[in-house]
Amino acid sequence: MVPAWAGALAGLVAGGVALGVAQLAAGLVGPETFPVVAVGDVTVDLTPAPVKDFAIRTFGENDKAVLVGGVLVVLALVAALIGVLARRRSVYGVAGLAAFGVVGVLAVLTRPDAGVLDVLPTVVGVAVGAWALSWLLRRATGGAARAGDTGPSDADAADAGTVTGDIPGDVTGDAAERPVGAGRSAETGRSAEAERSAESGRSAEVERPAVMRAGADLRAFDRRKLLTGVAGGVVVAGAATVLGRQLGGRQAVDAARVGVALPKPATLAKPIPAGADLRINGLSPFITRNQDFYRVDTALVVPQVDPNTWKLRIHGLVDRPVELTYADLLKMPLTEADVTLTCVSNEVGGEYAGNARWLGVRMSEVLRQAGLRSDADMLLSTSEDGFTCGTPVDVVMDGREALFAIAMNGEVLPVDHGFPVRQVVPGLYGYVSATKWVVDVKVTRFDRDEAYWTPRGWSAKGPIKTQSRIDVPKSGDSLKAGRVTIAGVAWAQHTGVDAVEVRVDRQEWRQAKLAQVPGPDTWRQWSIDWDATAGQHTIQVRATDAAGYTQVEQEAPPAPDGATGWHTITVKVA
Numbered sequence: 393m394v395p396a397w398a399g400a401l402a403g404l405v406a407g408g409v410a411l412g413v414a415q416l417a418a419g420l421v422g423p424e425t426f427p428v429v430a431v432g433d434v435t436v437d438l439t440p441a442p443v444k445d446f447a448i449r450t451f452g453e454n455d456k457a458v459l460v461g462g463v464l465v466v467l468a469l470v471a472a473l474i475g476v477l478a479r480r481r482s483v484y485g486v487a488g489l490a491a492f493g494v495v496g497v498l499a500v501l502t503r504p505d506a507g508v509l510d511v512l513p514t515v516v517g518v519a520v521g522a523w524a525l526s527w528l529l530r531r532a533t534g535g536a537a538r539a540g541d542t543g544p545s546d547a548d549a550a551d552a553g554t555v556t557g558d559i560p561g562d563v564t565g566d567a568a569e570r571p572v573g574a575g576r577s578a579e580t581g582r583s584a585e586a587e588r589s590a591e592s593g594r595s596a597e598v599e600r601p602a603v604m605r606a607g608a609d610l611r612a613f614d615r616r617k618l619l620t621g622v623a624g625g626v627v628v629a630g631a632a633t634v635l636g637r638q639l640g641g642r643q644a645v646d647a648a649r650v651g652v653a654l655p656k657p658a659t660l661a662k663p664i665p666a667g668a669d670l671r672i673n674g675l676s677p678f679i680t681r682n683q684d685f686y687r688v689d690t691a692l693v694v695p696q697v698d699p700n701t702w703k704l705r706i707h708g709l710v711d712r713p714v715e716l717t718y719a720d721l722l723k724m725p726l727t728e729a730d731v732t733l734t735c736v737s738n739e740v741g742g743e744y745a746g747n748a749r750w751l752g753v754r755m756s757e758v759l760r761q762a763g764l765r766s767d768a769d770m771l772l773s774t775s776e777d778g779f780t781c782g783t784p785v786d787v788v789m790d791g792r793e794a795l796f797a798i799a800m801n802g803e804v805l806p807v808d809h810g811f812p813v814r815q816v817v818p819g820l821y822g823y824v825s826a827t828k829w830v831v832d833v834k835v836t837r838f839d840r841d842e843a844y845w846t847p848r849g850w851s852a853k854g855p856i857k858t859q860s861r862i863d864v865p866k867s868g869d870s871l872k873a874g875r876v877t878i879a880g881v882a883w884a885q886h887t888g889v890d891a892v893e894v895r896v897d898r899q900e901w902r903q904a905k906l907a908q909v910p911g912p913d914t915w916r917q918w919s920i921d922w923d924a925t926a927g928q929h930t931i932q933v934r935a936t937d938a939a940g941y942t943q944v945e946q947e948a949p950p951a952p953d954g955a956t957g958w959h960t961i962t963v964k965v966a
């Protein structure tokens with residue numbers, strides 16, 4: 393017979409597995425279908441008002457946590473009890489878990505707009521939990537009895553003796569019974585002993601009589617197999633819980649995101665001229681669709697930020713620290729702006745650039761409200777996941793459309809691109825300006841603070857370098873001789889692109905035709921026709937910005953402050 397503690401442990405772990413699996417399923421079906429939450433919700437609904445008031449008074453904001461904690465404690469006690477009972481007859485365990493399941497299902501079904509699918513997490517959780525319990529108890533009662541467990545090395549009776557004092561209340565934990573050679577003393581060396589006995593089941597032989605004295609036939613009890621099973625169960629329960637919470641958090645944030653109604657902008661973007669998009673096959677469209685927009689960040693798991701609890705704190709070198717909620721932000725005058733973002737790690741000719749219409753609150757407006765101090769020269773912004781950008785104050789305050797952005801191309805900011813709020817600053821690389829999931833802005837100084845990438849070998853300041861790229865043809869393309877359109881984009885954010893030149897086989901530079909642009913903050917399409925002749929050809933591009941700077945041939949790698957050089961492709965013409 394398995395000792396009571398072992399049954400309780402198996403019950404607890406099986407309960408954990410049940411909840412983990414339920415959590416995982418709830419992550420897919422909907423967080424509110426997690427039975428613990430559903431039972432908690434029912435409890436809240438059934439609680440008389442005076443008790444509720446008492447709870448809120450006593451626990452304040454933690455009232456939900458206390459409630460869920462209470463439900464979990466009750467569940468743990470009942471699960472342990474089920475485990476103890478199931479040692480005698482496994483049907484007790486199944487019945488106990490089924491009772492659990494019924495309570496969970498009823499709780500879920502009483503929720504508003506509950507569907508049949510919503511009981512799935514509870515049902516699957518209970519089923520897997522019941523299986524886990526019987527599996528653990530089967531292991532505990534000596535795999536020796538089972539066909540698969542053969543050979544003298546198997547734990548069988550010998551290991552039964554290793555039921556030691558490691559676990560409180562164990563009946564065999566009698567130091568005097570141990571052979572001296574096992575090195576055990578009541579005060580010390582327990583873990584050393586445990587390791588040793590795990591290696592040699594021999595010491596157990598000596599202990600068996602003590603076990604027998606406990607009055608039960610413990611030859612069938614296999615502590616080691618139970619504990620390895622328990623360890624496995626704990627891992628499964630933990631992993632399922634973490635994964636389920638991840639998925640569930642994602643769902644909750646997705647739901648909140650879908651529920652956001654974007655206010656009308658107070659300041660509209662300048663109209664995009666009809667000639668901004670040359671509509672050439674293979675050429676990047678003037679506006680990059682959200683799903684095509686490059687994504688660069690350090691987040692292994694995309695932060696899931698609930699807009700209802702999101703806050704933006706502005707503090708540091710300001711007269712009046714400010715704290716804004718998402719609702720506060722949506723009530724402020726919103727500015728719409730077309731801005732091309734670029735990543736400093738973009739290689740010449742690379743894909744880390746995209747142009748979108750952003751909607752947001754001007755950062756300068758918020759900073760003025762806070763009372764920016766004159767000695768400040770850096771905004772150290774921090775994201776929900778701890779990433780930081782250091783942005784020059786003068787750039788943000790010089791009148792350009794630097795935004796705390798809430799929307800991208802008419803859509804609430806996608807989670808990947810920083811929902812609920814990110815920064816967008818025309819003219820600066822993303823790593824010094826474009827903090828996604830931003831939650832904190834410390835007004836400070838470059839000589840006092842450092843942002844994420846600075847100690848990693850990147851420049852503290854990152855103005856975007858004027859660049860141009862050939863989108864079509866692609867390098868390595870095989871073309872037919874005759875008229876070929878070469879086209880691409882060029883950018884010099886907040887300065888503007890004034891000219892793009894193309895040359896073939898290092899001959900003379902020719903002026904490309906420039907598309908129209910609404911302003912200096914976006915990239916600019918260009919195109920040029922070329923009479924392709926048979927053979928292998930090299931095509932190069934360079935841009936000149938409105939400040940009169942022409943891209944240099946000199947190649948520099950992206951680190952520390954952006955690549956330079958001319959985008960060069962080769963094509964074959966037949």
Ligand SMILES: Nc1nc2c(c(=O)[nH]1)N[C@H]1C(S)=C(S)[C@@H](COP(=O)(O)O)O[C@H]1N2
Nearest residue numbers: 686687688689690735775779822823826828
């Ligand atoms: N929280 C956070 N924000 C971040 C980053 C990051 O790693 N974490 N990377 C920055 C960099 S390097 C760039 S280029 C832009 C990219 O923005 P996107 O992913 O929306 O294109 O985000 C910036 N904002």
Ligand SMILES: [Mo]
Nearest residue numbers: 735736822823
């Ligand atoms: Mo970047």
